[in-house]
Amino acid sequence: MKISIIGTGLIGGSIALKLRDKKFTDFVYGIDQDEVHLNNALELNIIDEKADMENGVKNSDLTIIAIPVDSARKILPSVLDLINDNQTVMDVGSTKSGIVESIKDHPNRKRFVAFHPMWGTENSGPKSATKESFAGKAAVICNREDSDADALEIVEKVIANLEMHPIYMNADAHDVHTAYISHISHITSYALANTVLEKEREEDTIFQLASSGFSSTVRLAKSHPEMWVPIFRQNKENVLDVLNEHITQLRKFKSALEKENFEYLEELITNANKIRGILDK
Amino acid sequence: MKISIIGTGLIGGSIALKLRDKKFTDFVYGIDQDEVHLNNALELNIIDEKADMENGVKNSDLTIIAIPVDSARKILPSVLDLINDNQTVMDVGSTKSGIVESIKDHPNRKRFVAFHPMWGTENSGPKSATKESFAGKAAVICNREDSDADALEIVEKVIANLEMHPIYMNADAHDVHTAYISHISHITSYALANTVLEKEREEDTIFQLASSGFSSTVRLAKSHPEMWVPIFRQNKENVLDVLNEHITQLRKFKSALEKENFEYLEELITNANKIRGILDK
Structure with a gap:
């Protein structure tokens, strides 16, 4: 499976490292506005290749948006514009109502899964990323009824590979x-x-x-x-x-x-x- | 050196374990109102023998008071009443002004060293005690000018054996x-x-x-x-x-x-x- 990580920091980087380690993915595109982060991510084997948004997302089975929640909300519609019915998009944000609201009428809404892993540290950037991260923690999926079954299934596989346990919840709750x-x-x-x-x-x-x-x-x-x-x-x-x-x-x-x-x-x-x-x- | 520990909980117990491990002491009396704690301390090799206050303190070179700060303040004068010029008493309390004030006119004031190790956990009781505790942390001695040089020296040796570093400070500060x-x-x-x-x-x-x-x-x-x-x-x-x-x-x-x-x-x-x-x- 090919993956794009938008935001190669602590969370995006840690997810990539773990999914590579588990052989869940065999190719990771890194997308990041911060060129230094992107180069670090490449050196640290977090990603295989730097990409721009269009190239990365279009060529990936799964895109993971791991940037601050306001930026995630801003770019999500244009990410969904780029994909087809066989591709999936998930985020990792700490707030969920805003992001699901922002794409509720998007034609590709069902390809998106709202996700929040209950793990983090006070550090940031690809150098803080570690594959020893999410295990044993809760992984929240919000409003699952708004996602296609196969998209949901892919995110549940991600959760299993991160060694987390899924919790299902309404975004407002x-x-x-x-x-x-x-x-x-x-x-x-x-x-x-x-x-x-x-x-x-x-x-x-x-x-x-x-x-x-x-x-x-x-x-x-x-x-x-x-x-x-x-x-x-x-x-x-x-x-x-x-x-x-x-x-x-x-x-x-x-x-x-x-x-x-x-x-x-x-x-x-x-x-x-x-x-x-x-x-x- | 014979030691009495008044209060065989987390702090008193951890100090005893470490000082025994370092062979700084070859005999530890345990003094505690809580009979269960005392028995646990004996089983866990924190102390060698249960004692009452008089027997323990009188027969020890060093008495360490490791009970809540109000109780420590209350019993300190009677502990000082029991000792002679070759014996030393220290506490481990988190507040210092009150306790030094309470014995400022005691004839044995100079045998007391006001001490506060900057380590603790949210747990309590002898079962929480561990010799892997104080290393690398600060150990505060207050109002050192009010203690005899040899008493101070003993407490500084305790600090060295706990692998802490001493800081000297006024009790109010x-x-x-x-x-x-x-x-x-x-x-x-x-x-x-x-x-x-x-x-x-x-x-x-x-x-x-x-x-x-x-x-x-x-x-x-x-x-x-x-x-x-x-x-x-x-x-x-x-x-x-x-x-x-x-x-x-x-x-x-x-x-x-x-x-x-x-x-x-x-x-x-x-x-x-x-x-x-x-x-x-």
Whole structure:
């Protein structure tokens, strides 16, 4: 199977590496506006050949769009314009309502599968790509009823080759859930980094004292704005809803401390501890 | 050297395991109110013998207090009452101003060294203890001028055997810095867990969708209230100060989203990205 990867960064690159390793594909075209990324991807054996959009997509059985969600939404209609009924297109974006909405009336809508792998790191670019990536994680397919059965089947094979397990979900529900589970974590982490950078002027002290706990909580704050501004933009309403709740929750800690109500503080912490039972099932 | 560990949990247990492994000590007394912990510690070869406070402390060259900060503060004077000029006492608490204040007029003050190892996990109890723990992390000694030179030297040897590097700091400065770097991370993480638990009623969805990013950010929310309520209580003013700043920072994200000011959002994220340069020095 021939594949085109539009966007040869962390996610696109990692998918390509894994699918090549599994011999799911025998030829990968790389399409990327960033010539440096493209050359890196070639050197790192992520892709076999650099291509422009038209050549790559037209000659591929499967095209995987792995660029920031706003750009993905922008180019998807023209990618679908290029393909026929035997070709499939999937994306990997962290927001789903916008992208499925943007092509709902496209004649080739059914050749598209809306996909979101629940894996990523704070790093980006082809040099961060690794085939040791997606295994064991959830792979969300949205609005499967809007895709052709054979297109769906190809994406399910991709999921199997990535060693992920598929979850099927409505695009709107996906965007609500990921606001809770992924997007708010990033805002929290960014705001924590900004708090520390604002309050702690002694950078050496941050560096010296930073324990694994701090590094873990603030890790996502290293994630780049090119990826995350578009996600927050596309999922604005859901993210705001969760962010308001998060501020409310923080105010409870503030109030418990201010009033020296340590029983309430203990209650808040004991409630938070329940996340252990859910995450460690 | 004979050692008493008061509190045979994660930190006390891990220190004992490492110091035994390094042959720094040839006999460890375990002192713990929790009989189950004590028996576990014995079975796990963390300690050689269960002891009561008086027997353990009196017969040890070094006593390490590794219990929640409020209890440590409470028992420290009576521990110091039990020792002579050849014996040393250290604690491992995450707040330091309160404990040094509580014994500032004690006749044996100089036999005490205020210590804080910058390592921990969200787990607790002797079963979580591991000798693969402290290496490479910072070990803070506070107000060293208030300790006898030979007592200080013993604690510095402990630090070397834990493969940590010592940092010297005033107790008040320590409490300010740890509020920024450690304590606020825990509140953020607790509040994030509570947010998700409040908004996401479908526990299975949390479990299925939870990516490594979410797990990483929310990891500290598993930490127990027995340890953390006393820390927040003792470091209330500093924690409130940082918490207020953190809420202010989150409000900036909220405002940027509400006003659809995506340039400002990008600016906030780009600023947060600076944490990469500091953590990855």
